[in-house]
Amino acid sequence: MDRPLLYSGVSVALAAGTFLLLNSLPGCKPNTTKSAVTGDAASKVYVKPGTHDEFYNFVSGGFSGQLAVYGLPSGRLFREVPVFSVDPESGYGYSEETKGMLTTSYGFIPWDDSHHPELSQTNGVPDGKWCFINGNNTPRIALVDLGTFRTKSIIEIPNSAGNHSSPFTTGNSEYVVAGTRFSVPMGDDASRDVPIKSYKENFKGNVSFIHPDPGTGKMSIAFQIATPGVNFDLSHAGKGPSEGWFFFSCYNTEQAYSLMEVNASQRDKDFIMAVNWKLAEQLAKEGKGKRVPGRHYSNWWNEETHSTESTVYEDVLQLDPKDHPGLLYFMPCPKSPHGCDVDPTGKYIVGSGKLAALIPVFSFEKIQKAIAANEVEGDFAGIPVLKYESVLHGEVKKPGLGPLHTEFDANGNAYTSFFVSSEIVKWNVEKLEVVDRVPTYYSIGHLCVPGGDSKQPWGKYVIAYNKITKDRYLPTGPELTQSAQLYSIEGDKMELLLDFPTTGEPHYAQAIPAELVKPREVKFYKIEENHHPFVAKGEKETKVERRGKEVHVWMTTIRSHFAPDNIEGVKLGDEVYFHVTNLEQDWDVPHGFAIKGAANAELLIMPGETQTLKWIPTRVGVWPMYCTDFCSALHQEMQGYVRVSPASSNVPLEAYTVSVDAEM
Amino acid sequence: MRPISRVMIALAAAALFALLYLPIWRIDLAAPQYPEGLYMQIWADHFSGDTEKINGLNHYIGMAHIKDEMFAEFDVLPKIIVVLAVLGLVAAAWGRRILLVGGLVALSAFGAWALWRMWDWGYKYGHELDPRAAIKVEGMAYQPPLIGHKQLLNFDAWSTPDIGGWILFGVMALLAGVYYLEVRDLRKKLKAKHVNPIVP
Numbered sequence: 001m002d003r004p005l006l007y008s009g010v011s012v013a014l015a016a017g018t019f020l021l022l023n024s025l026p027g028c029k030p031n032t033t034k035s036a037v038t039g040d041a042a043s044k045v046y047v048k049p050g051t052h053d054e055f056y057n058f059v060s061g062g063f064s065g066q067l068a069v070y071g072l073p074s075g076r077l078f079r080e081v082p083v084f085s086v087d088p089e090s091g092y093g094y095s096e097e098t099k100g101m102l103t104t105s106y107g108f109i110p111w112d113d114s115h116h117p118e119l120s121q122t123n124g125v126p127d128g129k130w131c132f133i134n135g136n137n138t139p140r141i142a143l144v145d146l147g148t149f150r151t152k153s154i155i156e157i158p159n160s161a162g163n164h165s166s167p168f169t170t171g172n173s174e175y176v177v178a179g180t181r182f183s184v185p186m187g188d189d190a191s192r193d194v195p196i197k198s199y200k201e202n203f204k205g206n207v208s209f210i211h212p213d214p215g216t217g218k219m220s221i222a223f224q225i226a227t228p229g230v231n232f233d234l235s236h237a238g239k240g241p242s243e244g245w246f247f248f249s250c251y252n253t254e255q256a257y258s259l260m261e262v263n264a265s266q267r268d269k270d271f272i273m274a275v276n277w278k279l280a281e282q283l284a285k286e287g288k289g290k291r292v293p294g295r296h297y298s299n300w301w302n303e304e305t306h307s308t309e310s311t312v313y314e315d316v317l318q319l320d321p322k323d324h325p326g327l328l329y330f331m332p333c334p335k336s337p338h339g340c341d342v343d344p345t346g347k348y349i350v351g352s353g354k355l356a357a358l359i360p361v362f363s364f365e366k367i368q369k370a371i372a373a374n375e376v377e378g379d380f381a382g383i384p385v386l387k388y389e390s391v392l393h394g395e396v397k398k399p400g401l402g403p404l405h406t407e408f409d410a411n412g413n414a415y416t417s418f419f420v421s422s423e424i425v426k427w428n429v430e431k432l433e434v435v436d437r438v439p440t441y442y443s444i445g446h447l448c449v450p451g452g453d454s455k456q457p458w459g460k461y462v463i464a465y466n467k468i469t470k471d472r473y474l475p476t477g478p479e480l481t482q483s484a485q486l487y488s489i490e491g492d493k494m495e496l497l498l499d500f501p502t503t504g505e506p507h508y509a510q511a512i513p514a515e516l517v518k519p520r521e522v523k524f525y526k527i528e529e530n531h532h533p534f535v536a537k538g539e540k541e542t543k544v545e546r547r548g549k550e551v552h553v554w555m556t557t558i559r560s561h562f563a564p565d566n567i568e569g570v571k572l573g574d575e576v577y578f579h580v581t582n583l584e585q586d587w588d589v590p591h592g593f594a595i596k597g598a599a600n601a602e603l604l605i606m607p608g609e610t611q612t613l614k615w616i617p618t619r620v621g622v623w624p625m626y627c628t629d630f631c632s633a634l635h636q637e638m639q640g641y642v643r644v645s646p647a648s649s650n651v652p653l654e655a656y657t658v659s660v661d662a663e664m
Numbered sequence: 665m666r667p668i669s670r671v672m673i674a675l676a677a678a679a680l681f682a683l684l685y686l687p688i689w690r691i692d693l694a695a696p697q698y699p700e701g702l703y704m705q706i707w708a709d710h711f712s713g714d715t716e717k718i719n720g721l722n723h724y725i726g727m728a729h730i731k732d733e734m735f736a737e738f739d740v741l742p743k744i745i746v747v748l749a750v751l752g753l754v755a756a757a758w759g760r761r762i763l764l765v766g767g768l769v770a771l772s773a774f775g776a777w778a779l780w781r782m783w784d785w786g787y788k789y790g791h792e793l794d795p796r797a798a799i800k801v802e803g804m805a806y807q808p809p810l811i812g813h814k815q816l817l818n819f820d821a822w823s824t825p826d827i828g829g830w831i832l833f834g835v836m837a838l839l840a841g842v843y844y845l846e847v848r849d850l851r852k853k854l855k856a857k858h859v860n861p862i863v864p
Contacts, residue, residue: 559720586717633724634798659796 037496044488045498047074055450057463057511058117058131059484064504065112067133067144072450072461072511073486075500083142083151084112084135086601092151094601096577096612100308104138104156105295113137115164116508120212124171124239124455128516130217132167132176139163141176141210143217147520152301155219157208158294158316159186165232165248167210171239171455175209175222175277179232179248188293199257203229206318207248209277218300223284224318225275225327228381229255231264232273233338234405239455240346242364244278247349249333249340253380265355269332269388271380272340272351274367276327283324289317304531306610322382329371330380332388333360339405343414343429344455348393350414352403359403359416361432363393394432399425404445405508407452409459409489415452417444417464424464424487426494438494440485442468449489450511458513462487462494465506472499482506523587525608532610534579539563544655551576553655557591557605558583559632561657562625565640569653572620572646581610592628595642602628617644665764666849669842670756673764676835676842677752683745684708688828689782691808693718695818704730705826706782708745709738725817726797727806728789737781744774761846768839775832783810
């Protein structure tokens with residue numbers, strides 16, 4: 001035998017042996033996540049069948065454009081509320097009535113990227129009435145009514161690009177805000193058609209204050225404040241002593257426009273922008289602003305006509321801080337701040353520089369003193385920059401890597417997420433001392449404590465919303481589920497209780513005691529309050545009518561039949577509008593409506609509601625229609641036919657239902 | 665009659681008026697799909713409660729649509745109640761025992777009649793089914809119980825007096841009490857009258 005061959009044989013055997021040995025030895029690999037759960041975590045998240053969760057958790061869908069609703073502590077998914085993206089299963093964005101909700105000055109936009117749910121507040125505490133959420137791509141803010149869990153209102157934000165620092169609320173939801181992630185040139189066509197290299201000269205930002213009508217939920221833009229061209233990232237309203245102020249984190253004070261990951265990361269400090277919104281409100285009321293071009297839509301869902309009402313505005317009221325000293329101040333904040341969070345007392349503002357290795361905490365009292373004493377280090381594009389040391393409460397030293405967001409409990413603690421070091425760090429706001437840390441799996445983005453950005457956090461849990469799941473769940477090909485992780489914060493140490501998968505990509509989330517939401521639930525729409533122009537309030541009101549090439553069908557559903565269920569006289573080239581009224585007056589009895597070849601979607605019609613599906617038949621023949629929601633023991637009998645004849649035919653238009661008696 | 669008897673009769677009569685404004689009977693239904701339950705109340709002159717939902721369910725088995733017109737007694741019930749109540753007030757004012765007896769008899773007759781009408785209505789409602797009904801269960805009838813519990817397919821049905829029914833029972837008990845007192849008084853009186861002739 002040749003020696004080299006022998007050697008190599010031995011070395012292969014050795015290598016294989018070593019490999020096997022290493023794999024079988026305990027403790028040779030780093031500790032993994034499998035050891036992370038201790039004690040009786042299961043009993044803490046177990047919600048017995050038939051009982052309810054303690055909290056609602058409203059979680060953004062990210063690239064899904066929707067809002068997901070979970071229960072805590074179980075992590076069970078209840079609903080995905082269609083907000084910015086079309087939803088063929090319910091017909092949202094497809095029915096004639098809902099198309100308007102997604103209409104903007106750019107036309108019909110059937111999708112968006114939803115980032116930050118924010119519950120409406122009364123006296124600085126979430127009240128369970130509404131949930132706002134921002135559309136990041138085509139700048140919009142939506143208001144979801146928590147009585148119906150439906151999108152009630154969507155407003156487009158003009159003069160904006162990338163609506164990220166939104167839709168955070170003032171203490172009584174007088175306003176929710178929007179800020180430009182991208183600064184862009186604004187004004188008329190000539191002012192907007194400029195070289196990208198002219199960023200410093202031509203690109204501007206702004207922050208908008210949107211007023212939701214407390215009664216109707218209709219939204220309108222109260223005023224915009226023009227700002228220098230930077231990127232606004234996140235924001236939060238002041239509360240308590242800082243009530244009347246709003247704080248926005250901003251990055252790219254380098255004013256870069258290319259290779260941002262390098263070019264926008266050069267300065268040691270970017271800014272947190274402090275806005276005196278009470279002053280802005282007063283200036284707006286005094287007519288100090290000027291109306292600037294800014295075409296935008298405000299869409300509102302009318303629950304009596306079951307239809308969208310859109311208002312189109314051509315301009316917007318804008319305030320220029322150069323004309324109004326005291327409106328805006330910049331505070332230096334280390335390295336591209338992301339999260340901008342105000343503690344429950346309203347005394348401290350936490351900036352999270354995502355490239356920083358410390359967390360700066362600003363003092364509102366010191367900010368006021370610095371303003372009064374004019375302790376400025378200069379200005380940025382005309383806006384005063386306060387001295388960092390003058391406004392700083394202190395820094396949390398070496399908390400972790402890549403701080404992103406901070407939420408609070410009611411005991412003076414803050415919980416900050418760290419993307420890079422993949423952990424939640426608990427620290428004391430007053431003392432600026434780290435008191436605990438737990439790993440997250442993996443790479444946490446946002447986090448949420450019930451009521452954790454309000455005056456009165458309910459505490460109990462912190463939920464991590466992670467960007468990466470890798471090996472945490474059964475694999476599903478290249479695209480894996482996104483996830484949330486629930487930790488108990490009741491003890492001194494944070495304790496991992498549960499992983500649960502989430503829809504889309506979860507960004508921010510909010511949680512609120514279920515008892516604040518449950519009493520608001522609408523069980524069905526009252527048929528007598530239905531003022532849809534094509535409602536049929538009973539089978540006697542059903543009919544068909546030809547209006548030129550349009551055929552309108554007044555149709556009803558009740559367990560378990562359509563009226564009419566036979567329609568003849570439709571011709572090729574016609575557009576058929578099925579106006580379907582669900583006559584049921586009981587909870588949990590929706591009916592579906594589907595017709596073969598529908599190029600748009602089906603309808604899911606709630607009890608007492610009317611929705612319209614437009615259908616353009618493409619072939620001669622008899623077309624089936626049926627109910628898609630298993631409504632009763634006779635659901636499978638809930639069907640009908642539409643006869644479509646050639647364009648030249650003389651078949652009269654008629655609709656009927658035939659009873660057994662008539663046929664016998 | 666004793667003054668207290670007259671006061672009690674007046675009270676009973678006044679209580680009868682309440683029957684005009686309160687539900688007299690109720691039927692409760694429960695099924696797995698209806699954890700919150702369904703109910704129906706019978707008043708002197710109308711039905712109330714989840715009748716529309718009950719109708720929606722019952723059409724599968726061919727039961728008639730519950731509506732006020734199907735119970736003809738709704739036209740006369742309030743009148744009878746008023747007559748009985750007025751009779752009671754007259755008895756209290758006048759104070760003759762014979763009226764008390766008459767009132768008690770009339771009230772009992774009324775109660776019996778009302779129960780019989782309800783049973784009869786329930787019988788027809790549960791038996792006279794639409795032959796075209798989608799669900800037909802051989803030999804099954806759906807007569808609701810007159811009082812107490814009964815299983816009707818997937819539903820448990822309970823039939824019980826509602827507040828008006830309890831008032832009616834209370835009125836009857838009150839009058840029975842008065843009757844007992846008065847009869848005792850009468851016996852004593854009669855005894856007193858005949859005492860001398862009996863004793864030698």
